[in-house]
Amino acid sequence: MAEKEPSNKSEYVTLVSNDGFEFVIKRSCANIAGTIERMLNPDHNFAEAVSGKCHFENINGVILEKVCEYLYYHEKNKDQKDVPDMEIPAELCLEVLMAADYLSV
């Protein structure tokens, strides 16, 4: 949740939840999610690609944190087989599922 300077091809990007939490994560991780990848792709001329900052008006901080955790977990395990499942609290999983569908991860 640190601050960062917006630039076009920086190593880190910022994801902002609807309740104002900011998550600064690696661009390579963020690109795992198809929707974020398309938002950040300079070819698509979205404002997000310029600012390096994605606002998600339909995802709250708790869920977005879980999503970020998943993105790092995915990045870490991308070349492995028999990866142990990531723990998702039962009470969150439906909301995370909605978010995952929206972000296409």
Next chain:
Amino acid sequence: MSARRNANRIRGPQSALTDFLAANNISAQQIRDDYTRRQAQAQAAAEAEAAANGEPQDEQAALDEAAEAEAAIERSRKKRKAQQDVVAKIKKGKGKGKDQKKKKGKKGSDDEEDEGDSDFDLGKEMYKKKVPLPGQLENCELCEKRFTVTPYSKTGPDGGLLCTKCGKELAKDADAEKKPKKTGPTGRKRRKIESDRLDGKIQMGAKSLQQLCIEKVVHHATDVDDLGDLPQSLMERLGEIFTKERVMKPKQLKLFLRPDVDSITIHDCAYLESDDMKQIFAICPKIQKVALGNACQFKNESMEYMIEKAHDVTWLQLYAANLISEDMWTKYFKTHGRKLEVLKLQWLDAAFEDAQVEALPRYCPNLRRLKLELCRRLTPACLEPIAKLKKLQHLSLGYSTPTSNASIIKLITTIGPNLLTLSLPSFSDIDDTVLEAICISCQKLRKLRINGNDTMTDAGLSALFTNWANPPLRFIDFSATRDVDNSNPDGPDECIGLGPESFISMMMHSGSKLEDLNISSCRHITFDALTTVFNGSTQYPELKQIDVSFVSAVDTLVLAGLFKCAPMLRKVIAFGCFNIEDVVVPAGVVVIGVPRAQDAIEKFGGVGVDVDSAMGAMVDLFKRENGLGGYGEEMDVGVFG
């Protein structure tokens, strides 16, 4: 005695020894009685003798005897003390090697068992060499230092005891030795992983977040009260997983029913009653797609309710709905048949007949997709009405009565030009004339299945694929097209079923677009044909899945060629291909069923093994096995050169 032995007597705990003796009809009481009797006799004899020898000796003897008795009591007391100590040591000394070993043999040794056994152990223990008891001092076997023996003192390599420090080091070494053995998951978890792979879940890396969440939801299926407004695609996915995990019960069904839903897919309705089926239509009257597998409880009343409530159904898929009567089927087609575009019925043994099929062209003229499989009451007479379905694009037909080729040809010539899918499973009499009809009539096919057949010839199939104006097929299933004659396993001179010639021409025709190929049990395909098709240079860019089970000519070389030819390949099923050995699988590909795989039933491409390095590894293996020349060299030049 006998009175005391009766069944109702209350008794204290018995040792295993007592039980054993009682079972063998030996009574401790009796032994004791005998013993006292003998003693009494001996005493009486001695007294008689003493009486004969005079009094003073008698007194002397009595004194001696008393002293002796006292000594005996003292001895036995000492002995008992020693025994008690040993027992205590056995009970305490759980840290000791030899006791531990014994305990491991047993399952969950409880106290009772210990006590029972200690009677036996006692005997053994007493004859063993003297081991210092806890609390005593002893020199350590390794470092020679003097230390106090505790129940946890370890036994050294030569049987002596070790001091605490040496004992700890020894334990550490033993642990280090044990650890490397535990590799990979064990038990249920390992089984689960294997089963996932057989199901084709073979992706590298982590599961998708959606998949993780869905699995979690299923895990807590009974606690979910509302799925919220999830998108339709996710609902369907959830429905599939609920079914797979067998948690699709009436309560869970309600989660999937929303007034705005227009499709419901439940692949297994075994837990649902006919009232639950009604509920589907009560809550979702706008429903368009109804797909219910294993719908045993979909009865006449449910059908009636559907007719009454759901007016927009375009897709009806009911498997095993045997409680719907013929009249009800006809009634349904009469009322809502006009809207129906897809009709898939399977496993209908009791009701659905030719008469109902006859009603289809009249009431359901808009049918695009028709699947009637495993419907026992259908006969060749149903072909004629099916031929009248002018808009039909996908046809899957399977029943058990023998059918003349003429009627099938008539069907194909009538509706063939529109067909995208033609699936004729287990028509064993289809011969080359039908293939000719397909060749002439069908020009749009994408999926073709003719399996379980032993009449078509290699030449007939070859002619089909050589002269066919149809664009390349996406899906081909010619499994089990072969000659079946145990006395002549190689088949007749004129090759039956998919043979070498037709296999080559088929791949020439469809190879560029083919995604899924099933040639299992086509055992007349030769090695030469396989190496010609999978020669390492011809590419099959779309091929994702192939089943070559029981094609005996498939060997490691063919498989290597296949990896090289099919960049998109994900799954190879190769049960019963005994010539596949030492296959190195490229990343992202799963090979199932290779019989000689030592570790598992499947092989799964490792990390960073691309096709080329897999090839290299396999060539090395070949060279090592066959010497540097010969086969290995030929493989280098012939396939990968």
